[in-house]
Amino acid sequence: MLKLGAVAAVCLYSVSAFACGLHQSAGFNMTIEQGSLDVFASVIEVRQSGEFNNANKPDHFRLFSxxxxxxxxxxxxxxxTLFEAIKGHYSDVKMEPSVQVTGKDILPTQAEVMLVTELDILDALATGILSWDEAKHLGLVHINGPEQKKRALDVWFTGIFQG
Structure with a gap:
């Protein structure tokens, strides 16, 4: 039995050694950004309540909306930059020429504005189930970065996600 445990530990270590540290594929490390732990807890609470009724919606549909x-x-x-607090995944969200969302290969800098949330929250915003003000009040989103860019993102999302 002891040998089986040692083999399992070696296998798990091998997987984690080759996992992408930025995307946390092995799940052994947790990436933490400012505000992400609060968002993490709030999202889990809302998911457990089933309030948004989008738990089984595939991520690509959430992202499309x-x-x-x-x-x-x-x-x-x-x-x-979008940081998914639970998945520990970073994505670049670029506006020009059309909206593009791509996985981020490098960690964001402090000069970038970062939205901390999860795709099901973004889907709830996009489908009108949740307003931006409600999302902020419930702790489901957090914005990091330079003040001017944070304000711009907040004003933009207030305007388009009115619930």
Whole structure:
């Protein structure tokens, strides 16, 4: 039995040694950004309540509804980094020429604006189940970065996600 445990430990170590540290594929390390622990807890609580009724919706559908919302005209559009607090995954969200969401290969800098949340929350915003003000009040989102860019993102999302 002891040998089986040792073999399992070696296998798990081998998997974690080759996992992408940025995307936390092995799940052994938790990436923490400012505000992410509060968002993490709030999202778990809302998911357990089943309030948004989108738990079984595939991520690509969630992302599509969010991207469609970002296509709406608005003066305060800004590129940003999306950090999924539970998955520990970073994505670049670029506005030009059309909305593009791609996995981020490097850690964001302090000069970038970062939205901390999860895709099911973005989907709830995009489908009108949740307003931006409600999401902030419930602790489901957090914005990091330079004040001017944080304000621009907040004004933009207040305008397009009114619930």
């Amino acid at each position: 969010f991207k469609s919302s970002l296509e709406k005209p608005h003066a305060n559009k800004v590129d940003f």
